[in-house]
Amino acid sequence: MTMVYDALILPFIEFAFMQRALAGAIMLSLSACPVGVFLTLRRMSLTGDAMAHAILPGAAAGFLFYGLEIVPMTIGGLIVGILVALGAGAVARLTVQKEDASMAAFYLISLSLGVLMVSLRGSSVDLMHVLFGTVLALNNDALILIALVSLLTLGMLGIFWRALVAECMDPLFLRSVSRLGSPVHFIFLGLVVTNLVAGFQALGTLLAVGLMILPAAAARFWTQQVAVMCFLAIAIGLVSSVGGLLLSYHVSLPSGPSIMLSAGVFYLVSVVASPRGLLLSRLPRAVHRAA
Template sequence: MLHDLLIAPFAEFGFLRRALVGCLALSVAAPPVGVFLVLRRMSLTADVLAHGILPGVAAGFLIAGLSVTAMSLGGLVAGLAVTLGAGLLSRATGGREDSSLAALYLVALALGVAIISTRGGAVELTALLFGSVLGVDDPALLMMAGVATLTLPLLSLGWRPLVLECFDPSFAAAEGARGGLWHVLFMALVVLNVLGAFQALGTLMAVGLMMLPAVASRHLARSVGGMVYAAAGIAALSSVSGLLLSYHLDLPTGPAIVLAAGAAWAFCVLAGPVDGLLVRWLPRRHLAG
């Protein structure tokens, strides 16, 4: 029974194995980036960039159809343009960077949908917005693996300055941590990981495996390293659970994976050892009795 439930689907179907490998690659790379977004109070930035890449993805689709290479290059250019544009606008006008990001992503989202609608139909629009985990092919797998291969070494190199920037920006500046440079590189990593997740989950859910495990991890660990390990573990478990739920219950695969991650987050909020609701409530109940 357990073999039929947990192992047989992956052993029998090659597309499920490809989907699993791709999601596990995302689970290794994207959640650590999400942890730093949470620590920097930039949790919604990933969602903004997931929408911001859409015009570039749409332009790649317009030129070469559903080509992973063309859509990825277009999305990378669009994502970096939104990120750098928001920073330049905030410095030029004296406004907040998040306001510029909000304005740019709304324009980008509308522009992307308009571009796709000029050539593609409802099927293409749905595929780009919601992804197709079970349709992950070899180029998409290489893209996800490449993003993970690039993300992990860069995060290890920038670990100290990024952590310092999160907790003590003044000390980081005094130590010569080059916070501005690492911020730009970190935002580029966010764009790359959003692009990698887009291949499987689409632009609307690309940040599900990045942010939900990262938010949940703060209820499981107090150190940054512990949060990163917990987030990656939650993402991997959510990937496997979501694929199995999708197979056995005939659910859309991308939403099933994100819902599994959401269930893990809800459990951590309720029963997590760090500021979980039960931990905060039970001692008071005990003392009150």
């Protein structure tokens, strides 16, 4: 019993940096995982990944002028993220190019530009910090930002829940019966950007989307009900965060990738062993053929 306590609980009691990392990961799971569910239902997972990279130039601009200060990097990331989302949407609507191609183009330009901007002033350590985050080094300002984003996200999801679900299932029907169709789409994109900006403080621009997508993708194998899917994604995100932090602490591994790998284990188990996974979904067919 003592060994279990020392391994699972003591690190979060003894060290303040582990407590802050756990608090940040919990709040990110509460807000980012439900947003990830709607991303996967809309088949926009890769769009979320592109948006995560697109905020890099804004964060890099804040870093160039103010260093690793949370407020300038956050404001820069928000501004650039919104501009990229609007720019990619405008290209898709006004030209022959599809939205996925325009988003990919903006993503590649943004990622390259952001890396160059960080490299102009910072070292390789600063670049790694921006790209991969430092969840074990979260300060009070970062936790306040993550808390505000979590509260905003949960509040907006509660207000626009029905419209968000309806747009996932049949966006044309929603636009025909309600004026909320287009506004809800942009509100949702705003939630994606704000959660990515909050997430890059802990996980970096390359991994921020992971906590949004992996738990949601895993949860989708277990249920078809959106509300249950959101709660399950949050649970997977919470367990993955705790497991990743403990793995990082005990084995001296980078914290962000450890959290993502923990979530990846849940995803792979869901792919194989869930009711809608590879094994159980094929079992009735095999039994039927044998009969």
